[in-house]
Each structure stands twice: as C-alpha cells, then as structure tokens.
Amino acid sequence: MTLQTLEANGIQFIDPALAPIWEKVEAGERLSFDEGVIMLQSTDFPALGKMGDYKKRLVSGDKVYFVLNRHINPTNICVLSCSFCDFAKKPGDPDAYELGTQEILDSIDPEMGEVHIVGGHHPDWTFEHYEELVKDIHAAYPNVNIKGFTASEIDYFHRRWKIEPEESLARLKEAGLRSMPGGGAEVFSERIHRELLPGKANADRWAQIHRTAHAMGIKSNATILYGHIETMEERIDHLVRLREIQDDTNGFLAFIPLEYQVGSTLLVPRHAPPMDDLKMIAVARLMLDNVAHIKSYWVMLGEATAALGLHFGADDMDGTIGKERIAHAAQAASPAGLARGRMARLIKTTGRVPVERDALYNELKVYS
Numbered sequence: 001m002t003l004q005t006l007e008a009n010g011i012q013f014i015d016p017a018l019a020p021i022w023e024k025v026e027a028g029e030r031l032s033f034d035e036g037v038i039m040l041q042s043t044d045f046p047a048l049g050k051m052g053d054y055k056k057r058l059v060s061g062d063k064v065y066f067v068l069n070r071h072i073n074p075t076n077i078c079v080l081s082c083s084f085c086d087f088a089k090k091p092g093d094p095d096a097y098e099l100g101t102q103e104i105l106d107s108i109d110p111e112m113g114e115v116h117i118v119g120g121h122h123p124d125w126t127f128e129h130y131e132e133l134v135k136d137i138h139a140a141y142p143n144v145n146i147k148g149f150t151a152s153e154i155d156y157f158h159r160r161w162k163i164e165p166e167e168s169l170a171r172l173k174e175a176g177l178r179s180m181p182g183g184g185a186e187v188f189s190e191r192i193h194r195e196l197l198p199g200k201a202n203a204d205r206w207a208q209i210h211r212t213a214h215a216m217g218i219k220s221n222a223t224i225l226y227g228h229i230e231t232m233e234e235r236i237d238h239l240v241r242l243r244e245i246q247d248d249t250n251g252f253l254a255f256i257p258l259e260y261q262v263g264s265t266l267l268v269p270r271h272a273p274p275m276d277d278l279k280m281i282a283v284a285r286l287m288l289d290n291v292a293h294i295k296s297y298w299v300m301l302g303e304a305t306a307a308l309g310l311h312f313g314a315d316d317m318d319g320t321i322g323k324e325r326i327a328h329a330a331q332a333a334s335p336a337g338l339a340r341g342r343m344a345r346l347i348k349t350t351g352r353v354p355v356e357r358d359a360l361y362n363e364l365k366v367y368s
C-alpha cells in the first residue's frame with residue numbers, strides 16, 4: 001500500500017487538511033481557532049515543521065538567538081499548592097530554602113545578558129524585600145538585564161501586601177527591573193485553573209498585569225505549560241488570547257512552549273513525546289503571527305529535541321548557564337564562556353547561524 005500524499009508549493013502533505021492552511025500561511029493570512037486545532041490534531045508533523053520553518057525564516061532568516069542568563073529562584077516556599085508543581089515547599093519542610101542576597105549576587109556573572117528571577121509566593125517576605133533585591137542586583141551588575149516576577153507573583157503582592165500591580169511594577173522598574181517572564185498563566189482555561197491551580201491569578205488577571213506592564217514600557221514573554229490534562233482546544237484558545245493581547249500592546253518579546261515535567265506530580269504517566277513538542281513549536285509559530293520569537297527551550301526539551309525545534313519554527317534556544325558550573329570547576333574558563341561555546345556549537349549543528357543577543361533581542365555577536 002502506498003501512502004497518499006498531496007504536493008502543494010513545495011510541501012508534501014500526508015494530511016490533506018493542512019494544504020488549505022498552508023495556502024493561507026503563504027498568503028500571509030491569519031489562521032483561525034479551528035485551523036489551529038486541525039494543526040495540533042494532525043499527525044503530519046514533517047509538513048507542520050516546514051510550514052513553521054517557512055514562517056520563522058520570514059522573521060529571522062537563518063538566525064537562531066541565544067542569551068546567557070541565570071535563573072534565580074530566591075525561595076521555593078509557597079503558600080499555593082499547584083498540582084503540577086514539583087518545586088514548592090511549605091515552611092519547615094526539610095527541602096525548603098531561602099537564598100540570601102549575597103548568595104544571589106555571587107551566582108551572577110557580569111558577562112550574562114540577563115538574570116531571570118521567579119520563585120514561590122513566600123508567606124512572610126515583604127514586597128520591599130524583593131524591591132531591595134532588584135536594587136542590589138542592579139547596583140552590582142548594572143549591565144545585566146533583570147527579568148523578574150511572573151504575573152502570578154505581581155498578583156500575590158497585591159493579595160498579600162495590598163500593593164496594586166501599577167505600583168509594584170513601577171517600583172520594581174525604578175529599582176532596575178527591565179522585563180518580565182511569561183510564566184504563571186500555565187494554560188488560560190478556567191477548567192484547568194480550577195482543577196490544577198486554584199487561588200492563582202486567572203487568565204484575565206494575568207492578561208491585565210501584562211497589559212499594565214507593556215503600557216509602562218516593561219516588555220515580557222508569554223508561555224504555555226502543555227502536556228498534562230489540557231485539551232488541544234485549550235492550547236489553541238491560549239494562543240488566540242495571547243495573540244489578541246499582542247495585537248493591542250506589542251509587548252511580548254517571545255513565546256515559550258514549556259513542556260510539563262512529570263516529576264513526582266504525575267498528572268499524566270509520562271511527559272509529552274518529542275513529536276508533540278515539535279508540533280507545539282510549529283503551531284505556536286503559525287498561530288502567533290504577531291510574536292517575533294518562539295523559543296525551543298532546551299532546558300526542558302533536552303538538547304536533541306530542542307535542536308530539531310529550530311527546523312519547526314523556533315528561532316531562540318535561550319541559553320541558561322547552570323550545567324557549566326562543574327565544567328568550570330574542572331577548567332579555567334568562565335561559566336559564561338563555556339555556555340557561549342556550547343550554545344553556538346549546538347545551533348551550528350542544525351545548519352543555522354547562532355546569534356548571541358541581550359534580553360531585548362539586540363544582537364551582540366553573530367557566529368557566521
């Protein structure tokens with residue numbers, strides 16, 4: 001038996017339902033909710049990859065960006081208990097921790113393009129504690145972009161300390177905050193919020209806080225946490241809602257599909273297969289026609305799948321420094337230098353051109 005395929009402008013489709021969507025992509029037309037669902041339900045992921053890559057090349061050509069950054073999680077103590085979270089601990093738990101300011105400052109390398117600060121919703125740490133932390137980092141490393149605090153944390157400052165997002169964001173910006181990460185929403189679906197993250201900022205609140213930040217000149221990222229109990233329709237609804245915010249504010253720098261890490265939370269027996277990861281990248285690129293950058297986040301996907309993602313529509317690999325610490329102990333190179341070489345080599349193996357960037361996508365070095 002031979003496989004029936006349909007050829008349309010250079011792409012061979014095993015799934016004929018994708019051909020009319022491809023025509024719209026080539027014509028530069030916006031894709032609908034239903035077309036998003038058709039793409040996510042399709043098993044023709046090679047064709048989706050070519051469609052996503054076509055769209056990526058219109059934005060970034062052969063370039064793939066990376067940034068040297070450090071993730072700082074000041075504490076894992078959290079008042080909430082999201083069912084998918086393997087990170088949060090309660091006060092008194094033997095694995096609970098609180099990092100001191102000096103410890104945080106010591107973990108930052110002046111060569112970094114950014115630090116990324118997110119943590120638990122601590123029951124006692126005041127807003128001023130975080131404000132001081134941002135001030136101290138900014139004073140010690142004025143050239144390192146400080147990206148910090150999810151919309152969920154900004155919402156918590158209001159719930160806990162009655163500081164409205166307009167005020168907390170203004171004070172954090174004054175202290176040195178330059179951009180915000182995209183986490184906290186997980187999946188916008190009200191059903192998911194009820195079942196998995198009760199008590200956390202809902203979709204409307206998340207959107208309101210990002211709109212407020214964008215209006216104040218604080219750019220942000222956006223994410224989705226996929227691969228647990230969400231439906232394909234809920235994933236696409238999430239993308240469409242983000243696209244609407246971006247139409248209004250143009251404040252999202254990048255979109256990052258985050259694969260749910262099963263850990264000990266076991267919402268599903270195993271993590272999403274690579275085919276699903278790659279489809280998610282391609283469909284995000286095709287649906288989010290107004291967001292310039294889509295990340296293939298190697299920390300969660302692993303280097304092999306993340307590298308493949310660069311042929312499915314992603315144009316950014318992040319570049320978190322962390323694994324380099326052991327290598328740094330063994331060799332005399334800086335952690336940033338090791339991370340830089342590692343990212344550039346990985347991107348080059350995919351035939352793409354590595355570009356080191358800063359947090360706002362200004363190009364620092366092209367590895368042509």
Ligand code: SF4
Pocket residue numbers: 078079080081082085086087088119120121152200
């Ligand atoms: S708010 Fe964040 S840290 Fe706290 S339980 Fe939920 S996901 Fe975990």
